Amino acid sequence: MDLGLAGRRALVCASSSGLGLACAAALAREGCEVWINGRQPERLERARAQLSAGGVTVHAVVADLVTAAGRDALLAACPEPDILVNNNAGPPPGELAEWDHAAWIAALEANLLAPLLLVRAVLPGMRARHFGRIVNITSAMVKSPRATMALSTTARTGLTAFCKAMSFEAAADNVTINNLLPERIDTPRQQQMAERMMQREGIGLDEARRRIAMTIAARRMGRPEEFGDACAFLCSAQAGFISGQNLQLDGGSYPGLL
Numbered sequence: 001m002d003l004g005l006a007g008r009r010a011l012v013c014a015s016s017s018g019l020g021l022a023c024a025a026a027l028a029r030e031g032c033e034v035w036i037n038g039r040q041p042e043r044l045e046r047a048r049a050q051l052s053a054g055g056v057t058v059h060a061v062v063a064d065l066v067t068a069a070g071r072d073a074l075l076a077a078c079p080e081p082d083i084l085v086n087n088n089a090g091p092p093p094g095e096l097a098e099w100d101h102a103a104w105i106a107a108l109e110a111n112l113l114a115p116l117l118l119v120r121a122v123l124p125g126m127r128a129r130h131f132g133r134i135v136n137i138t139s140a141m142v143k144s145p146r147a148t149m150a151l152s153t154t155a156r157t158g159l160t161a162f163c164k165a166m167s168f169e170a171a172a173d174n175v176t177i178n179n180l181l182p183e184r185i186d187t188p189r190q191q192q193m194a195e196r197m198m199q200r201e202g203i204g205l206d207e208a209r210r211r212i213a214m215t216i217a218a219r220r221m222g223r224p225e226e227f228g229d230a231c232a233f234l235c236s237a238q239a240g241f242i243s244g245q246n247l248q249l250d251g252g253s254y255p256g257l258l
Helices: 018-029 041-052 068-077 101-129 147-173 188-201 205-214 224-234
Strands: 009-012 033-038 058-062 083-086 132-137 175-182 246-249
Touching: 009 018, 018 033, 018 041, 018 083, 018 132, 018 188, 018 224, 033 041, 033 068, 041 058, 058 068, 068 101, 083 101, 101 132, 101 147, 101 175, 132 147, 132 224, 147 175, 175 224, 188 205, 224 246
Parallel strands: 009 033, 009 083, 033 058, 083 132, 132 175, 175 246
Antiparallel strands: none
């Protein structure tokens, strides 16, 4: 299927590895000119070289999304994106007693305010040009909260509410705003979760990964390319009638009806 994305400009945040890189790869494959982002220059350059091998134009922007200077650098590099994929590392799991005021502020800055301010910056231009696709990478915990992930859930749920509110008026101008809700996609984040389980339960890496996979109905972790392809479809010309939605990529694990 031709997704109608050739020549579109895609700004993909936090995309030097993991889910962001998977989304950037899928969009590059569809012919988008892609701007990728990260804080570590060497890792970002490796990602740029990897994506550029497919013959598309890929730009690398070293920037910290949590800072105003970082967001300004991204928008200076790609001032009129057709596609914005919001992504950022989530706060670590923990317990309520560990989360002081500073921890809550850090979570809100990284996973609510940074993406919200990028949406605010690009949405008017997308509406004026009558094409835009905004995809936020959030978390399955938005719909299935867990106490250990409350820092992440609280911030990401706020972003979900903001984007739902924005989606109503934007839809009339062919601008869609949707969220991807991953759970157990096989990225460095899952490696961190496995290592945490190893330390807590005194087990090896293979056993930790097996236990993680068994929490998923599909009995396996998701593949990053599966996630990236879902992102590309939400950005496509064919997805113009899908907006304000939360698409779960969780191997069928969500227990609810709606």
